[in-house]
Amino acid sequence: MSEILDIIAKETGHKSFKTHKMVYDSLNYPSIDYDDNSNIIWKNYGERIHHKMAVNLHDTLQDLPNDSEPLFKFFLDGSRRTYKVDDISISNQVFPVMAGQVGVGCCKRDKRRLSHQESYNHNVVTLPRQADSDGWDIELFCNRLVNKINDLNTLKKHNIRFDRILIYDFVKSEDIKLENKGIAKIQDYMIDLEKKMVAEIVNQDLLSNTSFLIKDGSIEYKKMKTGNYRELAKIRNNYRYVIGVSKSFNPERCQDNTGQINSRAIANLKLYHRTPVYMYQSEIVDSVDDPVYFAIWYLRIRDRKYTKSPYEGILKVEKILTTDNEINDGMDSEQVDYISINLIKERNPVCWGKDTRWANHLYPVYLTETYVKSQFISSNYFLNIF
Amino acid sequence: MGNIIGKVAATEKAPTNIDYFHFWCAHDLILHPFDVISVEHVRGSKTFGMVEDISHITDSPSFLTDYISNDFGDVKASSNTERINMNYVRAKVVANTKGIFIPVLNGAKVMLASENEIEEALGLKDVKNPLVCGYLEMYESVDEAQKVRLPVKVNSKFLLGSEGAHLNISGISGLAAKTSYAMFLLKSIQDTKFQEEADNDIAFIMVNVKGKDLLAIDQENDEFSENEKAEVVSEYEMLGLSPKPVTNVKYYYPYSKSTASYSNTYASKEHIEFQKNLRQAFFYKFLYSEDKDNLELMFSNIDDPTQTMDAIINYIMHGHGRFGSITTWHQFLEEVENNCKAGANTEKEITVSSWRKFRRIVKRSIHNNPIFAQNANRDEGEIRLEDTIKEIKKGDIYVVDIAKLDDGMQSFVFGDIMRGVRNLKLGEYDEELQGRDYSIPNKIVIFVDELNKYASSDVPKNSPILRQIIDIAERGRSLGIVLFAAEQFRSSIHDRVKGNCSTHAYGRTNAIEISKRDYSFVPNVYQNMMTRLKQGEYIVQNPVFRSLISIKFPRPIYKQFK
Numbered sequence: 001m002s003e004i005l006d007i008i009a010k011e012t013g014h015k016s017f018k019t020h021k022m023v024y025d026s027l028n029y030p031s032i033d034y035d036d037n038s039n040i041i042w043k044n045y046g047e048r049i050h051h052k053m054a055v056n057l058h059d060t061l062q063d064l065p066n067d068s069e070p071l072f073k074f075f076l077d078g079s080r081r082t083y084k085v086d087d088i089s090i091s092n093q094v095f096p097v098m099a100g101q102v103g104v105g106c107c108k109r110d111k112r113r114l115s116h117q118e119s120y121n122h123n124v125v126t127l128p129r130q131a132d133s134d135g136w137d138i139e140l141f142c143n144r145l146v147n148k149i150n151d152l153n154t155l156k157k158h159n160i161r162f163d164r165i166l167i168y169d170f171v172k173s174e175d176i177k178l179e180n181k182g183i184a185k186i187q188d189y190m191i192d193l194e195k196k197m198v199a200e201i202v203n204q205d206l207l208s209n210t211s212f213l214i215k216d217g218s219i220e221y222k223k224m225k226t227g228n229y230r231e232l233a234k235i236r237n238n239y240r241y242v243i244g245v246s247k248s249f250n251p252e253r254c255q256d257n258t259g260q261i262n263s264r265a266i267a268n269l270k271l272y273h274r275t276p277v278y279m280y281q282s283e284i285v286d287s288v289d290d291p292v293y294f295a296i297w298y299l300r301i302r303d304r305k306y307t308k309s310p311y312e313g314i315l316k317v318e319k320i321l322t323t324d325n326e327i328n329d330g331m332d333s334e335q336v337d338y339i340s341i342n343l344i345k346e347r348n349p350v351c352w353g354k355d356t357r358w359a360n361h362l363y364p365v366y367l368t369e370t371y372v373k374s375q376f377i378s379s380n381y382f383l384n385i386f
Numbered sequence: 387m388g389n390i391i392g393k394v395a396a397t398e399k400a401p402t403n404i405d406y407f408h409f410w411c412a413h414d415l416i417l418h419p420f421d422v423i424s425v426e427h428v429r430g431s432k433t434f435g436m437v438e439d440i441s442h443i444t445d446s447p448s449f450l451t452d453y454i455s456n457d458f459g460d461v462k463a464s465s466n467t468e469r470i471n472m473n474y475v476r477a478k479v480v481a482n483t484k485g486i487f488i489p490v491l492n493g494a495k496v497m498l499a500s501e502n503e504i505e506e507a508l509g510l511k512d513v514k515n516p517l518v519c520g521y522l523e524m525y526e527s528v529d530e531a532q533k534v535r536l537p538v539k540v541n542s543k544f545l546l547g548s549e550g551a552h553l554n555i556s557g558i559s560g561l562a563a564k565t566s567y568a569m570f571l572l573k574s575i576q577d578t579k580f581q582e583e584a585d586n587d588i589a590f591i592m593v594n595v596k597g598k599d600l601l602a603i604d605q606e607n608d609e610f611s612e613n614e615k616a617e618v619v620s621e622y623e624m625l626g627l628s629p630k631p632v633t634n635v636k637y638y639y640p641y642s643k644s645t646a647s648y649s650n651t652y653a654s655k656e657h658i659e660f661q662k663n664l665r666q667a668f669f670y671k672f673l674y675s676e677d678k679d680n681l682e683l684m685f686s687n688i689d690d691p692t693q694t695m696d697a698i699i700n701y702i703m704h705g706h707g708r709f710g711s712i713t714t715w716h717q718f719l720e721e722v723e724n725n726c727k728a729g730a731n732t733e734k735e736i737t738v739s740s741w742r743k744f745r746r747i748v749k750r751s752i753h754n755n756p757i758f759a760q761n762a763n764r765d766e767g768e769i770r771l772e773d774t775i776k777e778i779k780k781g782d783i784y785v786v787d788i789a790k791l792d793d794g795m796q797s798f799v800f801g802d803i804m805r806g807v808r809n810l811k812l813g814e815y816d817e818e819l820q821g822r823d824y825s826i827p828n829k830i831v832i833f834v835d836e837l838n839k840y841a842s843s844d845v846p847k848n849s850p851i852l853r854q855i856i857d858i859a860e861r862g863r864s865l866g867i868v869l870f871a872a873e874q875f876r877s878s879i880h881d882r883v884k885g886n887c888s889t890h891a892y893g894r895t896n897a898i899e900i901s902k903r904d905y906s907f908v909p910n911v912y913q914n915m916m917t918r919l920k921q922g923e924y925i926v927q928n929p930v931f932r933s934l935i936s937i938k939f940p941r942p943i944y945k946q947f948k
Contacts, residue, residue, distance in 0.1 A: 066464055070466040072466075109466070109467060112465075112466065112467055112468040113467075113468050114467065114470070303458075306454075306458065345465075345466050346466055346467070347457075348455045348456065348457065348463055348464070348465035349446075349451075349452070349455030349465050349467065349469045350451065350454050350455045351445075351451075352450065352451045352454045352455070353446070353447035353448050353450065353451045354445065354447055354451075358454075363465070363467050363469070364466075364467045367467075367470055370445075
């Protein structure tokens, strides 16, 4: 059933080549996909105590009663699958038509068991801006097209609907693969949904100083051109009880206040030690008028002897500084320690054997990720919708 | 009930099919093998499944994962999050409300079944000629409110004929309570109204093979405490049976001289005297003139590859030599003795050594044994078993005690009973019985424990008792002779005997037994359950049931001897 492609061709007035449909995620060469985005220059301490060395959390951990209520109650993760479903020809230029399944889920933990709290599952298609031949009201064009697609009986019969047509811009001089532009749009859409979900959780008053949320990956969201939550500065208060935990990070990007790469200090972290917290202002997040400050530290949760690389078993922890006190003096070091030991307490169980990133993965986050992915329809099924 | 407990899961590796499906449920939902669950199916129908196996699964791909999840083997390690886990249940499809047997669909809701649905699922609904064979309990661990307790009824025509006949009860001694179960069924048959119908009159002959087990089946069980008694009474009442022992029982003891005790039985003298006063106890004897034809029964378990024993028995039965003029067992033994003397043998085909072997066997049983007598005085309660069998009436329960007799004698007596019943039903005594004011019971149920002694696959093929048992197993349904037999190990019983039983009751057995071919059709979980069954629990197979059914029956209400 290529009805969707026919509708796209008809609405855009361009030719559909009906090329080979494929899952795009698996086509790239393997590479390290870091969760963090920018160079991190540690300029100031991000906590009140200015530790010169790594902080040993063993004793603090011992002091925490075994049956203490965990700090982290909510776990959030987003995932997307991208597909190349067609090529269309516009003004002698061939553009890929990309599609994606986007899922964002939040799980709640109660009495050691995880349950579903909130989830979004969206299907999207990306097209180049040139697809709209009028070009005056791209939003209207996208809405009309998505409605026509959703009106297809075949989709209704299979209970599938598309949520959005996403538009990417094409500038001839850019040396970027067009497919990647489409994927970037889908990624942005997913991030917007993640932010939306945090906002909803906060609106429901579910987060507090005894009920934190772990967001998988960095929360250093770059400023986006579109989306309801495009500026982190405006929604930073949602992140008061949220931390971002990255499994993978680029150690080359960690520089101390002298500009020296600090990767060695991170690699040498001993078990249950954390680095001092540093504060930094992200280059990619915001405008100069309304800066967003992050507190960031690294924490080793697995013994080095059990991991293959020195960075396995180390988590990168991010927290947006939301109060004036925090921005001026840094986080309370006790709070940093408390968050850290609670993260250490999340080290078990592990997803060893299921995920090669097991040493850096936190099990409830892994489960949330698994849950989100389990909501996707199979790639074969999805591709054959087109 | 309609409370959803899980959903059907059909995967690539474990698809649902016409016979089986899997569903997941909460890890703390306590279901048991044999529990019935209902599943929503196409066209508004419901498919019923019987729980066969329950597995617990986590997302851990190997044991190592779990080891690592405990800080690499730290037994004190704990975690904030429970590893994701669930139970999944393998269920066997037993019925569908609309006869639709396409596989149940992925995601279909699974519910506990209501009483009505359980009956429908197992084929217990609207059973014709119902006969209670126990009760089933389900969901007792789910929740007290959900607990289901239902009488299980079989169509008596599939147990007592004419559609099917014979019952085989197997299980290890003591723990399986085989005799108690047979007695429960007897009680059920006696209490069931259908036997009042003219063409369904039944009589019973029970053979007591162990101690005093069956020697007071019409006396109340005096072991119960008040509470136990109340519980047992309520169970019997729930099953629609009276909480009273069976009635109309007569006891037949092997004759022995009345001294301080009777030497041929385990029953005490007082016990027998008590029954005698009630005209319930009798002593059986064997008279040479009438019973010599049954001599072959003494040789049931004797291997006779050259058929020399057979030749001697024929020689005697046809009155060859001086055997034609013998009238007493004493003379018989003397004549056998004569034939054992060197050079005394006139029949060249039978060697002296064969006669000596014959003598050894018959002498062991007959010599100085008061059962082998010259006459039976009815006024003293002495009878011949064959004569008694001729007189059996509707509703009679005969208990024949053979417990203290040696193996050869036990075979002799049991064979005599079988032969007598068979002859009666074949009409061999019709002429003799003409003019009697009552008719032969339509059906005669014979209960014998330790069937393996008479019908095991190791019994010599030419054993007269084995021949009789096979004959009854194969033709008894039409003749109206029903065999209720029990044994420890079903696998040792002759295929033609157990193959002809319509109903099979499996009590507790052991691991070696369930590894035998007889149990290969039983799913592994049920096999293992068989090794854990408690007293009073049976797994029953009957053509009317759609599946094996796990049942319970109340504790015996008749007198128990320790």
